[in-house]
Amino acid sequence: xxxxxxxxxxxxxxxxxxxxxxxxxxxxxxxxxxxxxxxxxxxxxxxxxxxxxxxxxxxxxxxxxxxxxxxxxxxxxxxxxxxxxxxxxxxxxxxxxxxxxxxxxxxxxxxxxxxxxxxxxxxxxxxxxxxxxxxxxxxxxxxxxxxxxxxxxxxxxxxxxxxxxxxxxxxxxxxxxxxxxxxxxxxxxxxxxxxxxxxxxxxxxxxxxxxxxxxxxxxxxxxxxxxxxxxxxxxxxxxxxxxxxxxxxx
Amino acid sequence: xxxxxxxxxxxxxxxxxxxxxxxxxxxxxxxxxxxxxxxxxxxxxxxxxxxxxxxxxxxxxxxxxxxxxxxxxxxxxxxxxxxxxxxxxxxxxxxxxxxxxxxxxxxxxxxxxxxxxxxxxxxxxxxxxxxxxxxxxxxxxxxxxxxxxxxxxxxxxxxxxxxxxxxxxxxxxxxxxxxxxxxxxxxxxxxxxxxxxxxxxxxxxxxxxxxxxxxxxxxxxxxxxxxxxxxxxxxxxxxxxxxxxxxxxxxxxxxxxxxxxxxxxxxxxxxxxxxxxxxxxxxxxxxxxxxxxxxxxxxxxxxxxx
Numbered sequence: 006x007x008x009x010x011x012x013x014x015x016x017x018x019x020x021x022x023x024x025x026x027x028x029x030x031x032x033x034x035x036x037x038x039x040x041x042x043x044x045x046x047x048x049x050x051x052x053x054x055x056x057x058x059x060x061x062x063x064x065x066x067x068x069x070x071x072x073x074x075x076x077x078x079x080x081x082x083x084x085x086x087x088x089x090x091x092x093x094x095x096x097x098x099x100x101x102x103x104x105x106x107x108x109x110x111x112x113x114x115x116x117x118x119x120x121x122x123x124x125x126x127x128x129x130x131x132x133x134x135x136x137x138x139x140x141x142x143x144x145x146x147x148x149x150x151x152x153x154x155x156x157x158x159x160x161x162x163x164x165x166x167x168x169x170x171x172x173x174x175x176x177x178x179x180x181x182x183x184x185x186x187x188x189x190x191x192x193x194x195x196x197x198x199x200x201x202x203x204x205x206x207x208x209x210x211x212x213x214x215x216x217x218x219x220x221x222x223x224x225x226x227x228x229x230x231x232x233x234x235x236x237x238x239x240x241x242x243x244x245x246x247x248x249x250x251x252x253x254x255x
Numbered sequence: 256x257x258x259x260x261x262x263x264x265x266x267x268x269x270x271x272x273x274x275x276x277x278x279x280x281x282x283x284x285x286x287x288x289x290x291x292x293x294x295x296x297x298x299x300x301x302x303x304x305x306x307x308x309x310x311x312x313x314x315x316x317x318x319x320x321x322x323x324x325x326x327x328x329x330x331x332x333x334x335x336x337x338x339x340x341x342x343x344x345x346x347x348x349x350x351x352x353x354x355x356x357x358x359x360x361x362x363x364x365x366x367x368x369x370x371x372x373x374x375x376x377x378x379x380x381x382x383x384x385x386x387x388x389x390x391x392x393x394x395x396x397x398x399x400x401x402x403x404x405x406x407x408x409x410x411x412x413x414x415x416x417x418x419x420x421x422x423x424x425x426x427x428x429x430x431x432x433x434x435x436x437x438x439x440x441x442x443x444x445x446x447x448x449x450x451x452x453x454x455x456x457x458x459x460x461x462x463x464x465x466x467x468x469x470x471x472x473x474x475x476x477x478x479x480x481x482x483x484x485x486x487x488x489x490x491x492x493x494x495x496x497x498x499x500x501x502x503x504x505x506x507x508x509x510x511x512x513x514x515x516x517x518x519x520x521x522x523x524x525x526x527x528x529x530x531x532x533x534x535x536x537x538x539x540x541x542x543x544x545x546x547x548x549x550x551x552x553x554x555x556x557x558x559x560x561x
C-alpha cells in the first residue's frame with residue numbers, strides 16, 4: 006500500500022507573527038520556518054503504517070517555494086521514502102483549492118491507496134485542503150483523526166468531534182486528516198538526517214501542470230487584533246471575589 | 256441574495272445555540288433557508304428561529320451522522336438557488352463545507368468573524384494573531400461563522416418546512432459509533448462562564464478542582480492544550496487555536512501559562528481571571544483580574560467562599 010502525505014512549510018509555531026507594514030500579510034523575513042505541526046503528525050502516522058508492514062512506500066509532497074525542499078528533507082529524515090516538490094514563484098499565494106488541484110494531478114499519476122494530511126495549516130488556519138482533495142478525487146474522507154486502523158480495504162478512523170469522538174469507516178482509497186492526538190511525531194536522528202539527503206526528491210513547476218491556480222481571494226487588509234486593556238492584580242482570593250461581585254459576575 | 260445555512264444537528268437533535276447564531280450571521284447576507292439533516296422534530300424547532308424564511312428537511316439516514324460525502328452531495332444539489340452557503344464553525348461544518356466548496360469549484364472562508372459585504376469577510380489567521388479581510392471572486396460564497404461573538408437570533412419565527420432530497424448514500428463511508436460525553440454542565444462554546452485548567456493543575460485527579468469550581472459557578476469546563484496533552488482532560492474540552500474558541504462573560508484560567516495558541520481561543524471573553532503561581536506568566540497580560548497564588552490553596556478557598 007502506498008501512502009502519500011502532503012506537507013507545508015509554515016512559520017514555526019513558536020514564533021509570534023507580526024503583521025507586515027503594508028497590510029498584505031505577515032512578515033516572513035528572517036522568521037524561522039518549520040513543517041506544519043499537523044503535517045508532522047501525518048508523516049509520523051504514515052511511517053508507523055510502514056513500520057507495521059501495512060504501507061510499502063511513504064511519498065511526501067510539498068507545494069511552495071524552493072525552500073520547501075527543506076521540509077521534504079525533514080519528512081524523509083523522519084522516515085519517508087521519497088519526495089516531490091511542486092515549485093511556485095516566491096510570494097505567490099496558493100490557496101487550499103489550488104493545492105488540492107495540484108495534489109490531485111500528482112495522485113492521478115502516483116495512485117496512492119491512502120492520503121494522510123494535517124487537519125489544518127497553522128498559517129491560514131483554513132482547515133480545507135484534505136476535504137477539498139477528497140471532493141476532487143471523489144474519495145471518502147475521515148477528518149480530525151485521533152486513531153487510524155486499516156482493515157479489509159477500509160480505513161477505520163476515530164475522529165475528534167464536538168462533544169466527543171466518532172468512529173467511521175471509509176473505503177480506500179481515502180483521505181485522512183490528522184488531529185493532535187493521533188500520535189507524537191519522532192525526532193529525526195542525525196544518521197537519518199544524513200541519509201535523507203540521498204533520498205530521491207523530484208522537482209516540478211506548478212506552471213507545468215494543467216491546473217488553474219489563480220487565487221480566488223484578494224487580501225484587502227491584514228491587521229493586528231485589538232489589544233485588551235490592561236487589567237489589575239489582586240492580592241487575595243477575598244479581593245478577587247469582591248471584584249467579581251462588583252462586576253455582577255458571581 | 257439568498258443564503259443556504261446548514262443547521263447543526265447532533266444525534267437527531269437540533270443544536271439551537273450554534274444554529275441560531277449561524278442564522279444571525281447569515282441574515283446579514285440575505286434571505287436565510289435553513290437545511291436540517293435530521294428528523295422532523297429538529298426541523299420544527301429550527302422553523303421557530305426568527306429570521307429563517309424556509310426550512311429544508313432532509314430526513315434520511317444517509318445524512319444523520321454528519322458523513323461529509325453524503326451531506327456535501329445533498330448541499331451541492333440544492334446550491335443552484337443560493338449566493339451563499341453557510342454554517343456555524345462546528346466539527347460537522349468544518350468537515351462538510353470545504354468538500355461542498357471544492358465540488359462547486361470555489362474556495363472556502365473558514366471561521367468568519369465579520370461580514371463586510373456580500374463578497375468581503377474578516378477572519379483570523381495565525382491562531383488569531385492577525386485578522387485578515389479578504390474579498391472573494393467566487394460566484395457562490397461558502398463560509399463558516401465563528402459563533403463565539405455572534406448573538407442568538409430571537410425565537411418566535413414560523414418558517415415553512417419543506418422536504419428536500421438528494422442522492423443519499425454515496426457509498427464511500429459509513430458510521431460505526433459515537434462516544435459522546437454526556438454532561439449536565441453547560442456546553443463549552445455557549446456557556447456564560449468557563450473555568451479552564453492548564454498544566455499547573457498537575458494531574459487528572461486534581462483536575463476535579465477545576466470541575467468543582469466550574470460547578471460552583473454554573474459554568475463549563477475547559478482545558479489548555481498542555482493539560483489535554485498531559486492527559487488531565489479530554490480533547491473536546493480544549494480551548495485554543497486547535498480546540499474550541501469561546502467568548503463567555505467570565506473566563507477563569509487556572510494554572511494556565513497563556514501560550515499564544517490558548518489565548519487565540521479565549522481572548523474575546525468579556526472578563527478574564529487568571530490564577531497562576533508564576534507572576535511572569537503571559538496569561539496575566541490579557542487578564543482583567545490576576546492573582547498570583549498556588550492554585551491548590553486558592554481554588555479550594557474560592558469554592559468555599561463563593
